[in-house]
Structure formats: structure tokens, C-alpha cells
Amino acid sequence: MRCEIVAIGTELLLGQITDTNSTYIAEQFSASGIDCHYQVRVGDNIARIVEALEVALGRAEAVIVCGGLGPTQDDLTREAIAQVMGVGLYRDDEALRLLVSVFAARNRTMTDNNLQQADVPIGATIIPQVMGTAPGLICPVGEKVIYAVPGVPDEMKEMLARAVLPDLLRRSGEVAVILSRTLRTWGLGESALAEVITPRVDALDAAGPGAPTIAFLASGIEGVKVRVTVKAESEKAANVRLDAEEAELRALIGEAVCGIDDETMEYAVGELLVAHGLTLGLAESFTGGILAARAVAVPGSSRWFTGGIVSYASAVKEELLGLSGPVVSVEAAAAMAAGVRELLHTDVGLSTTGVAGPDPQEGHEPGTAFAGLALPGAGAFGTQLRLFGGRNRVREMGTIAAYDLLRRTLLNL
Amino acid sequence: MRCEIVAIGTELLLGQITDTNSTYIAEQFSASGIDCHYQVRVGDNIARIVEALEVALGRAEAVIVCGGLGPTQDDLTREAIAQVMGVGLYRDDEALRLLVSVFAARNRTMTDNNLQQADVPIGATIIPQVMGTAPGLICPVGEKVIYAVPGVPDEMKEMLARAVLPDLLRRSGEVAVILSRTLRTWGLGESALAEVITPRVDALDAAGPGAPTIAFLASGIEGVKVRVTVKAESEKAANVRLDAEEAELRALIGEAVCGIDDETMEYAVGELLVAHGLTLGLAESFTGGILAARAVAVPGSSRWFTGGIVSYASAVKEELLGLSGPVVSVEAAAAMAAGVRELLHTDVGLSTTGVAGPDPQEGHEPGTAFAGLALPGAGAFGTQLRLFGGRNRVREMGTIAAYDLLRRTLLNL
Numbered sequence: 001m002r003c004e005i006v007a008i009g010t011e012l013l014l015g016q017i018t019d020t021n022s023t024y025i026a027e028q029f030s031a032s033g034i035d036c037h038y039q040v041r042v043g044d045n046i047a048r049i050v051e052a053l054e055v056a057l058g059r060a061e062a063v064i065v066c067g068g069l070g071p072t073q074d075d076l077t078r079e080a081i082a083q084v085m086g087v088g089l090y091r092d093d094e095a096l097r098l099l100v101s102v103f104a105a106r107n108r109t110m111t112d113n114n115l116q117q118a119d120v121p122i123g124a125t126i127i128p129q130v131m132g133t134a135p136g137l138i139c140p141v142g143e144k145v146i147y148a149v150p151g152v153p154d155e156m157k158e159m160l161a162r163a164v165l166p167d168l169l170r171r172s173g174e175v176a177v178i179l180s181r182t183l184r185t186w187g188l189g190e191s192a193l194a195e196v197i198t199p200r201v202d203a204l205d206a207a208g209p210g211a212p213t214i215a216f217l218a219s220g221i222e223g224v225k226v227r228v229t230v231k232a233e234s235e236k237a238a239n240v241r242l243d244a245e246e247a248e249l250r251a252l253i254g255e256a257v258c259g260i261d262d263e264t265m266e267y268a269v270g271e272l273l274v275a276h277g278l279t280l281g282l283a284e285s286f287t288g289g290i291l292a293a294r295a296v297a298v299p300g301s302s303r304w305f306t307g308g309i310v311s312y313a314s315a316v317k318e319e320l321l322g323l324s325g326p327v328v329s330v331e332a333a334a335a336m337a338a339g340v341r342e343l344l345h346t347d348v349g350l351s352t353t354g355v356a357g358p359d360p361q362e363g364h365e366p367g368t369a370f371a372g373l374a375l376p377g378a379g380a381f382g383t384q385l386r387l388f389g390g391r392n393r394v395r396e397m398g399t400i401a402a403y404d405l406l407r408r409t410l411l412n413l
Numbered sequence: 414m415r416c417e418i419v420a421i422g423t424e425l426l427l428g429q430i431t432d433t434n435s436t437y438i439a440e441q442f443s444a445s446g447i448d449c450h451y452q453v454r455v456g457d458n459i460a461r462i463v464e465a466l467e468v469a470l471g472r473a474e475a476v477i478v479c480g481g482l483g484p485t486q487d488d489l490t491r492e493a494i495a496q497v498m499g500v501g502l503y504r505d506d507e508a509l510r511l512l513v514s515v516f517a518a519r520n521r522t523m524t525d526n527n528l529q530q531a532d533v534p535i536g537a538t539i540i541p542q543v544m545g546t547a548p549g550l551i552c553p554v555g556e557k558v559i560y561a562v563p564g565v566p567d568e569m570k571e572m573l574a575r576a577v578l579p580d581l582l583r584r585s586g587e588v589a590v591i592l593s594r595t596l597r598t599w600g601l602g603e604s605a606l607a608e609v610i611t612p613r614v615d616a617l618d619a620a621g622p623g624a625p626t627i628a629f630l631a632s633g634i635e636g637v638k639v640r641v642t643v644k645a646e647s648e649k650a651a652n653v654r655l656d657a658e659e660a661e662l663r664a665l666i667g668e669a670v671c672g673i674d675d676e677t678m679e680y681a682v683g684e685l686l687v688a689h690g691l692t693l694g695l696a697e698s699f700t701g702g703i704l705a706a707r708a709v710a711v712p713g714s715s716r717w718f719t720g721g722i723v724s725y726a727s728a729v730k731e732e733l734l735g736l737s738g739p740v741v742s743v744e745a746a747a748a749m750a751a752g753v754r755e756l757l758h759t760d761v762g763l764s765t766t767g768v769a770g771p772d773p774q775e776g777h778e779p780g781t782a783f784a785g786l787a788l789p790g791a792g793a794f795g796t797q798l799r800l801f802g803g804r805n806r807v808r809e810m811g812t813i814a815a816y817d818l819l820r821r822t823l824l825n826l
Contacts, residue, residue, distance in 0.1 A: 113607060
């Protein structure tokens, strides 16, 4: 089954935004065994969209079009598809009803230009929206098909998973299941990690075709990801193979594995805190609230996250956290952790202090940073973090490094 | 002058990397007045590369091919271009000499597979490398032209600036400069904004070709962006036209304009605080530190940002901020703002409280949220925010909405 990707938007052609939607769709296709031989980007121009769709349909059994479904005059995808299908557009009652209900639910007035989002090429079926306003479309063209999804990434991803991929897989009659699992790691560089798992990669290579494959993905502040992909006759069989491969890799990588698939570092920390029945308070200086924001983004974090102090100005560190003396030091990190633990009455206090840059502070260069940890009955300690890069990268890396300190400490409790 | 972009690489089709090269090239073309109507990505397959090049050459006067010039068997761009030109490849002496000298300068042994990088389609001229190993190519096809540049971003950028853009501009005889400016807005939906500026869009349409163009970009939590693009004979003249158009649009949109180009909402708030000589303290509940994290991400924010309290657990709201009674209410928002202003000794206190979801709280549905504001000598007040979407979207939207409350209040101080 071949499916080409057509991304719509003059802003893509002007280089004003990068087309990450196509990357995402391509990755999903690849994981599902759907071949994508071409990706095309075209502007908000009806004749050129039609031309792009016709070229793509000439080469593949299916095309997914991303973008151009909104309420403005620039949104021409519906009309272009209708031309390719050789049909007209009609205003779909069901699409209209859903559209009206979205605006009503948000207590917003629906202006007339929104109505075009309920227009549907004759013969097409709609993919109802669950997040935004414009529905997606499934448009048969002879034996082939054009899917239209919104350009808003979250809406696109949701429709792709719910409607497009299932329909594509049904059409392809593909029985093999391709599944991937990603092991997230933190604390090892890409080359160090590669060396650690070389024996396993060699063993899989020797096993020949059909064996699981392993790929690396250096993911910046998310560490290095190791992705295992297997092919099997059923989802159950694929998962059995993934489980076995995950166990092999965990034995090699050890506690640098901090999560699976979408599990973030802070998710791992939350699970460990809950397992130990502990609550967490945060004292943040150079990370400025990022640890807290990541904590509350974990569903159910109210079980373990109590709150935090963003002590950006030194006066806040002194007055609320009882700090005195230099703030960029291992002692300050420990004192902040102990201070916030006491102030918020939590079991654990975790802190960050350091220099995000661009200017030095207290004679320390940007990237100089410390995390502090206070635990029940164990006093407080601090440790230096090894960070590099610009201001925001130092902050993001410092956040993960501080959480990793807590994670490894809890693992060994 | 039209030039299409063809990016080569199976890794693009598998979604393993995002094609930022095309974004960069497109942006450079746009700034140079070169029209790009299509961008295509194709894998390391000779027949498909040839097909992509032929389709592109059928539509445009020029094509730039990015990638596939390296030393491996997967590097097929040279051969594909030769097929499109209907010629053979020869090993170019000059290219070979340069290649050998690069390896010699790096004290590296040149393996045989590197030799193919000196292969050139008959009739093409090379663009010598100054950074890597593979030279670029300028390949005439009748009156048209194919440029080939490496896929390594730095090498591509260097060759684009040094050889490709000058050659394209020489061919086009184009002297125009195209510049864009983006007005960021918050508080109006895309369709409401479209209606507000309809008179201006109509006037520009009536002015005919050469008039500035206006485009909308719904940018999720960044609000809706309005982009003006002008064409002029010089950068200075283009900026004069952009200034005039920005003034027209500001008159229509009013204070919903919160920034220009890369200026974020929190940047705008910071500028206003500095202008009024005010410091800010934050008390965050459902936003959980995102306001603070965004504040410290603004360069120079220590001039106005003192710190914040992430009062996730109700006990923290009560003990540190002096709150009593329900926490999901307009009164609680006002009390939190007043409380943090007092606790951190700042001029301004800004707060958020509400239900991010997925579960209701105090009988309120997710999305129910309030911001509070305490100002010098003006007491404290709260207001309800209109938020929707999932847990993280509610948090992100709530952050911007709270900052917008402060921004508008400071504007009218």
C-alpha cells in the first residue's frame, strides 16, 4: 500500500514554518508498513493543489492531504479535492450540526465564513472533529482514496490515529503488524550507549531478516532513545517479541533507562514517589518553574506533587528558603532543598540553582548548575550538574538532570 | 523565476528526520523574490528521483536538489540528474583534485567509494566545496537548470549563498526584495480577526498586483498571527511599506496585537512592567509554573520578575497565600494575587486558579479557570478565563490568557 503526503500552505513554501506534520505522518506510516515514496508541499492555490493531488494519485493508491480545511478564503483543500473527484461540494447537515455544537459549547459566535467547514465533496465521508472545528474527509477517487486532515498538529495526529490509519490498513489488507517500543535513556551519550548495546545489535544482525531492529534517536533534552521495531503476525505476538527485546536491552543499559515510549522523566519520578508514599516540594532558581510545570503535566500528579517556590530573585531564596551566602553553590542547592521541604511540609525537597546565562553570576560561567535533594531522615545534599548550550537548553537540561538525581536516589532507596 | 525544491533521502520518507533544509531554502528564495510553488521529498531510489526531477522541471524554470551527493551507494543524485539531462557521467579532474586535497588536509585516508563524489554529468559545472567533501553541481537542461547541493545543512547553506542564489538571480534578472512582518494577536478567534481586517484586505485586493498581501496563521496557544508580505525594489523601501501596513492593521485590530515577529506575550508584559518600573510575583495553581518558566525564558527578565509560588496543593494556597474557602473562584484568584504580592514584596501579583482536568474539582468542569491581579494602590481583582481543550492546552492557554490580562491592564494604566 502506497500513500503519498501532500502538505498545504503558502507559509511552508515561504519557509515561514517547517513541515513537521509530514515527518509525523511519515513516521506513523513507516511503523504501520505503509510505503510513502513522495511527499509534496504546495501553497494555497487551487490549480496547484489539484495538480499536486493528481500527480500523487497517479503514483500511489492513497494520498493524505494536510491543511487547508479552515474557515478562511485561503482554505482550498475541500474545493481542490472535489475538482479531482470531478464532483461538486454540498453543505453536510451532520458536519454543520457538529460545527454549531462546537461553537455553542465554547460560547462563541459562529461567523458565516465558518460555514464552509461543513462543505463536503459529494461522495466523501467526514471524519468528525473532537478537538477543533474543521472535520476531516475520506474521499474515494475510483479505487483510490484521498484523506484530508487539518494542519493543526494535535488535530491531525488525533484524526490520523482514529480514522486514517485504520482505513488505510483495512484497504491494504496488511496482516503483518509492525510495532515499535522506545526505551528512553538519560545519562549516557549516544556513542556510549551504542557501545553498551553493541553485543545485542550484532546478535540481531546475525539472526538475519525478520529479527527485531534497533535504532537510536538522539533527542536533545529527552536524552537518547533506543527504538526496537518488530514485525509479527498479530499485535499480541509483536508485543511478546517487544517484551523479550526490552528485557535484553534493559539488562545491558541498566538504570539509565528512565521510561518507555511516552513516559517522561517526571512520570518515572512520580511513579517512584507514589511507590514510596512520598510527596515532593520544589525550589527552583535557574530552571524558573520548569520542574513544577513538568510535574503538574503528569496526570495524577496531585498524588505526589505539593507545590514549589520559584526563587528567581536572591531575596526570595533568603526570605522563604532561609538561604544565606552565595546562591550558585552545592551548599545553596542543599539548603534550598531543605528549606522548601520545611516550608511546604513535604517528604522530599528538590532544588536547582545555577547560571543559565548569557552572563556569568557570582563569577561562575553559564552552565554552572547544582541540584539539591532533601529526604526524610537523610538530611540534604547537593550535586553539580553537567550542562551546556544556550540559556533555554541549560534550563531544560537542568530540569531533567535534577529529576534524574531524584529518580536514581529513589531507585536505590 | 520559479524554482522548485527537491529533497532527497529515505530517512525523510520514514519520518526519521524533519526536512528543515527545504524550509531554509524556501525562506531564502522568498527573501530573494524567487517563487517556489512546490517542494518534493523523495527517497534514495534512482527512478523516483528522476521522476521527481522531471515533474519539477516541467513546472518551473529551475530546480534545486538537496542531498544524495555523498560517497555511499545510496547517493544517487548525480546519476539521476545525468539521466534527466540525457548525458553520461565523467570523473572530473578538478573535482578529484579538490577531493584528494580535502582528505590530505584532514590527514585522512580516502577510500575508493569517495571517488564517485568527483563524478559530474557531462555539460554540468561543479560548485567547489569549502566545508565538506562532495561538490555541488550546476546542470543546464535546455533553457532550464538543476542545482545540486549537499544535504548537510551547513554545506547546503554555504553553497546556496555563494553559488546558487547568485546564479538564480542572474538568470531571473530580478531585483525585487520580498519581506514579511508578523503581527501576533491574542483574544480574537481566527474568523473574528478576519472580519475585523476585511476592509483592509479588500482594499489591498482592489489595489491589484504589487500590493501587500495578508495571511492568517492560527497558532494555537500563540494566538492568531497576521502576516504582511510586501515586495519592493530595496530592503529599505520594503520596510517603509511594512511600517505603513502595520499601522493600518494596528488601527483595525487595536490592543489585541500583542507582539511583532518573535515577540512573545511574556516579552510584551516584561516590556510594559519595565516601562512602568514594576516587579512581578506569580501565584500559580493549575498552570503549575508555566507562567514562571515563560517569564525566566525572556532575556533580561530579572529586571521585572521576582519569583513565584506554585501552590498546587490547597494547603500551600492557605498557608503561604492566606487563602480560605473555595479555591476555584474569582475571589480565590484575587486573594492569591494579593497574597503573593505581599509574600514576595512585589509591585504586581498575578495568579491563576482553576480546573485543568481531566476530573472536575469543587463541582467545576475542566476548563473553569480564573486569573487574579493585584496592583499597587488598586487592590486585587479576579476574572474568569475562557479555556477549552485537554489538560495541557488548558494550562498553556490559561498562561497566555493570564499574561494578557496583565498586559491589557498595564496598557490602560
